[in-house]
Amino acid sequence: MSAALDDSGLVERYLEHVRVEKRLARRTVELYAIDLRKLSDFAATANVELLRVQNAHIRRWVAQMHSRGRSGRGIALILSGWRGFYTWLGREGRVQSNPVQDVRAPKAPKPLPKALAVDDSVQLADWHDESADPWLEARDAAMVELLYGCGLRVGELVGLDAVASTTARGWIDLEAGEAHVLGKGSKRRSVPVGRKALQALQAWLPLRAADAKHADQPALFTGRHGTRLTAQAVWQRLKQRSMKAGLATPVHPHMLRHSFASHLLQSSGDLRAVQELLGHANITTTQVYTRLDFQHLAKAYDAAHPRAQRKAGKA
Incomplete structure (x- = not known):
């Protein structure tokens, strides 16, 4: 009997085993058959019998x-x-070791975090809904400015109190222009609050204070019933706001954090500073934004550099 026929017989016996003895579903057996046909093709191309396949072959x-x-x-x-x-x-006693035992598939590359273009971020931050309730509009505008202007996580945003206290998870120091937040791992950090975010907060705080429902509520951002805003509510409000502002894709809070990091890195190139502002314990977490920055540079090169532009019909 030839090696090819012997290999074929082994595969058929195994498929019968998983079909009858292991009682695997028909579709599963079909997928096994496809994969083993691929193995047989590789082995035939390498001129090696299935029983003689080694780890290096795999x-x-x-x-x-x-x-x-x-x-x-x-x-x-x-x-x-x-x-x-x-x-x-x-x-079955046909092989002494499993050549596939310690072989692992290549790791899939981690997807890049989604970040907005600078123009889209500014468009969202500058947008105001004239038809909206002024109370809600002021609150949502302040949230957008803090998310994009400070790179806060949504949990850090909703954890902010209006006034500093010993029990506050976080607060804004308007006079110093700083946000004090409690990040991952209960680590505190301070980040600068930009001029636009301070203006948005100064517009929101009087409206918040004027509502009697907030008399005993320490939260900086609240709902209409006077309770602390949830992360889910921020997601929903931001999605609605981005669509109304005319952005092509719905925006979520972490996308603004990614945009903050990417745009800051593009402008400054200071990876350590971005790490500190984001509150990353390990700089390798921050380094993902260098890939976004490279994408930005590559697109600029392709669009503008004369050596990057190919004439039609030229390879």
Whole structure:
């Protein structure tokens, strides 16, 4: 019997095993068959029998799949099928070791955080809804300015109190132009509050104080019933506001934090300063914004540099 036929027979026996003895679903068995056909094709191309496949072969084939655009998740599923096949072969006494045992799929690249373009961020921050309730408009405008102007997390924003106290999680020092917040890991930090954010707060605070429902409520940002605003409510208000302001994509609070970091890094190039302002414990967390910054530079290069522009029909 040829090696190819022998390999085919092994695959068929394994598929029968998972279908009958393990009672796997029909679709699962079909997917196993596809993955094992791929394994057989790789082995045939390398002129090696399935029973003689080594760890180095598996690693090479993983690299080939990855270079052809197969996702890390897709490769992980294929490896799972191959690993099960060789585990069965080991129990059958056909192989002495599993060549797939310590092989892992390539890690999928972490998606870049979504950040707005500078113009879109300014458009959102400058936008005012003339038809809205002045109370709600002043409150929402102040929230946007703090999220984009200070890079606050939404939890830090809703945790702010109107007045500093020993029990406050965070507060705004208008005179010093600083926001004092309680971040992740219960770590406190202070960040500067820009002129526009201070103006928005000075417009909001008198309206907040004039509402009797806020007499005993320390929260800086509240709802109409006088209770502290929730993170979910901020998400909803910001989404509505961004759509009304004419932005192409709904904006969420963390997108404004990403925009703050990206735009600050583009302007200053000071990664350590951005790390401190964001309250990141590890600078590797902040370094993701250098990728956003590079994207910005690459787009500018492609659009403006004469050596980046190719004539039609030229390779």
